[in-house]
Amino acid sequence: MVGSLASPTSARTGPPVATFDVVIVGAGAAGLYCAALAGQRGKRVLLLDHWPKVAEKIRISGGGRCNFTNTQTRPEHFLSDNPHFCKSALSRHTPRDIIALLQKHRIGFHEKHRGQLFCDDSAEQLIAALLAECAAGGVSHWQPCPVEAVEACAPGGFRLHTARGTVQGEALVIATGGLSIPQIGATPWGYQVAAQFGIPVVPPRPALVPLAFDPAQWAPFADLSGVSMAVDIQTEAGRGSMRFHEDLLFTHRGLSGPAILQISSYWQPGHPLHIDLLGGLTLAQWLQSKQGNRRTLAGELAQHMPQRLAQTLAAQTQAADQRMADFSDAALRSLWQQWHDWTVLPSGTLGWRKAEVTAGGVDTRALSSTTMMARAVPGLYFIGEVVDVTGWLGGYNFQWAWSSAAACALAL
Numbered sequence: 001m002v003g004s005l006a007s008p009t010s011a012r013t014g015p016p017v018a019t020f021d022v023v024i025v026g027a028g029a030a031g032l033y034c035a036a037l038a039g040q041r042g043k044r045v046l047l048l049d050h051w052p053k054v055a056e057k058i059r060i061s062g063g064g065r066c067n068f069t070n071t072q073t074r075p076e077h078f079l080s081d082n083p084h085f086c087k088s089a090l091s092r093h094t095p096r097d098i099i100a101l102l103q104k105h106r107i108g109f110h111e112k113h114r115g116q117l118f119c120d121d122s123a124e125q126l127i128a129a130l131l132a133e134c135a136a137g138g139v140s141h142w143q144p145c146p147v148e149a150v151e152a153c154a155p156g157g158f159r160l161h162t163a164r165g166t167v168q169g170e171a172l173v174i175a176t177g178g179l180s181i182p183q184i185g186a187t188p189w190g191y192q193v194a195a196q197f198g199i200p201v202v203p204p205r206p207a208l209v210p211l212a213f214d215p216a217q218w219a220p221f222a223d224l225s226g227v228s229m230a231v232d233i234q235t236e237a238g239r240g241s242m243r244f245h246e247d248l249l250f251t252h253r254g255l256s257g258p259a260i261l262q263i264s265s266y267w268q269p270g271h272p273l274h275i276d277l278l279g280g281l282t283l284a285q286w287l288q289s290k291q292g293n294r295r296t297l298a299g300e301l302a303q304h305m306p307q308r309l310a311q312t313l314a315a316q317t318q319a320a321d322q323r324m325a326d327f328s329d330a331a332l333r334s335l336w337q338q339w340h341d342w343t344v345l346p347s348g349t350l351g352w353r354k355a356e357v358t359a360g361g362v363d364t365r366a367l368s369s370t371t372m373m374a375r376a377v378p379g380l381y382f383i384g385e386v387v388d389v390t391g392w393l394g395g396y397n398f399q400w401a402w403s404s405a406a407a408c409a410l411a412l
């Protein structure tokens with residue numbers, strides 16, 4: 001035996017209580033899907049999870065209705081240190097495949113926005129379908145069942161020391177997800193297994209996460225909590241300049257909403273964000289609107305954004321009640337610049353407890369993009385969110401879970 005997550009003395013000895021073709025750790029979206037597909041291909045599969053309830057993230061996703069895929073899925077909708085990695089799996093197992101599963105189980109679904117597909121009734125239906133598919137594949141499912149240690153066997157295979165005894169598998173699939181929402185079972189276990197076998201991990205960071213601001217600097221905006229509007233938002237530097245057109249939401253501590261969740265995955269600490277609060281209004285249109293305009297600055301701004309925000313921004317100019325017609329062109333030009341390119345410097349994210357996903361993870365350069373197997377460790381696979389592939393908001397992360405799981409299951 002080589003390598004162990006626990007100290008050698010804690011590893012149990014003696015023959016395994018059971019042997020399987022495949023042991024999958026993590027009964028979330030990727031683990032369940034992989035187990036079902038592998039089981040139905042004739043593999044003897046054991047699926048393990050340490051948490052009392054199965055697939056908690058499917059259950060809470062999409063407000064309880066699970067945005068299970070996006071029909072517009074393309075590799076550009078994913079972040080990774082190696083942006084080409086996701087292409088193969090995504091092209092071989094597409095949104096059509098998971099849609100077929102829902103149709104097979106008569107689960108109603110609908111498109112909400114830009115290709116985002118949600119269950120009509122409840123995410124529980126999707127969990128039930130995945131469990132039924134596992135049962136159809138004869139999958140053994142032990143949950144809750146913590147894994148105490150993992151060892152590689154010579155000449156091949158893996159031995160796992162679990163709370164229910166020692167098991168052995170020819171292949172080991174790590175589907176333990178990322179670090180977000182530790183309160184429902186997320187752990188760094190998958191990264192620790194990677195490290196144990198010498199596989200590099202791109203440092204994990206919270207993504208699809210609200211952003212916080214210095215309380216003193218944010219004080220003028222704290223009362224705007226609940227105000228929402230569509231904006232263009234852009235990063236400055238770092239991982240390439242990214243731009244989204246989505247809804248922005250003001251909160252007590254900072255900013256949230258789809259615009260912020262999307263841009264947060266690309267945001268780098270210390271760098272500002274640029275937000276167009278004027279809805280694409282050009283400088284020429286803004287200057288022209290001055291002609292004979294008896295509205296106050298606050299009143300005119302409210303034509304382009306929610307009234308509470310308009311009042312707050314106008315109040316900062318000390319000229320909120322001045323009529324538009326009375327402003328000089330130079331003054332209006334300066335105000336337009338300020339709000340067309342509202343530049344804000346977040347102090348940080350709201351962290352793992354609020355992040356929808358984890359960016360970073362098992363370094364894809366160490367994995368085969370067709371099978372998800374670690375190049376240097378035959379029989380060891382990583383699928384789903386534990387891998388350094390992170391989708392945009394909108395069903396892309398579940399699509400990665402399904403596609404990477406299928407790529408692995410076909411190779412087992």
Ligand SMILES: Cc1cc2nc3c(=O)[nH]c(=O)nc-3n(C[C@H](O)[C@H](O)[C@H](O)COP(=O)(O)OP(=O)(O)OC[C@H]3O[C@@H](n4cnc5c(N)ncnc54)[C@H](O)[C@@H]3O)c2cc1C
Nearest residue numbers: 026028029030050061062067176177189384385395397398
């Ligand atoms: C609030 C919220 C809403 C979301 N909504 C959406 C959405 O609508 N659409 C979308 O595409 N994505 C959404 N996501 C992201 C999506 O849920 C994840 O990307 C997806 O669940 C990842 O699947 P996974 O199987 O890789 O990991 P997970 O679903 O996280 O499953 C990992 C499993 O591993 C288990 N595990 C962890 N550590 C251990 C251990 N040490 N031993 C044994 N088992 C372990 C966990 O208990 C868990 O069951 C949302 C995420 C959150 C937090």
